[in-house]
Amino acid sequence: MFDASYTLAQHIIGLVSFAAIGLLLVFGRPAERIAGTAFLVDMVGTPLVDHLHIGELRYGVAILSIGVFATLFVLSLRTDRWWLIAATGVQLLSMGLWVATVFGDLQVWGAVTVRIVIWTQLMLLAFFGIWEARSAPYARPSTSAGSRVRSGAIT
Known part of the structure; x- marks a missing residue:
């Protein structure tokens, strides 16, 4: 992980x-x-x-990005989590960059830089998500069967 070709910022983002x-x-x-x-x-x-x-389109990475978006989108529809709604929106920005890379005259280094910022935002939202899952009253699991979806249990 600590390869000399990576910058200190890249190591910090990885950690x-x-x-x-x-x-x-x-x-x-x-x-x-x-x-x-x-x-x-x-x-x-x-x-x-x-x-x-x-060409310039890295379709393998784009497919992974679509998978993350689809996962976050379904989770945000099925659970009461603010962080998932925000993360889905942030991931949608990343999807827009893939489209802009295909149809626009976007510099690859610029798109990659913005995707790094988007990834960092997703990780910061993940920290909020951990807090939300543990502290928010609406995120606590309940014992009634009707509220299992609302509490974050995927049924």
Whole structure:
């Protein structure tokens, strides 16, 4: 992980990402664990599919990005979590960048830089999500069967 070709900022973002994902998986409720798994697949899978591209479009990474968006979108519809709604919106910005890369005259380095900022925002939202899952009264699991979806239990 500590490769000399990476900058200090990239190392810090990587450590923050692993911390956020780990906390989602350990301390989150089912919705946070699913989101954390999607983030982990995206983070670990990106270097594995980065070489798949057509021209400037890295379609392997784009497919992973679509998968994260779809996961966050479904979770935000099925649970009462503000962080998931915000994360879905932030991930939608990333999707817009993929479209702009295909149809526009967007510099690749600019798009990648914005995606790094978007990823950092997602990880900061994940920290909020951990707090929300543990502290917010509406996120606590209840014992009634009718409120299982509202409490974050995916049924």
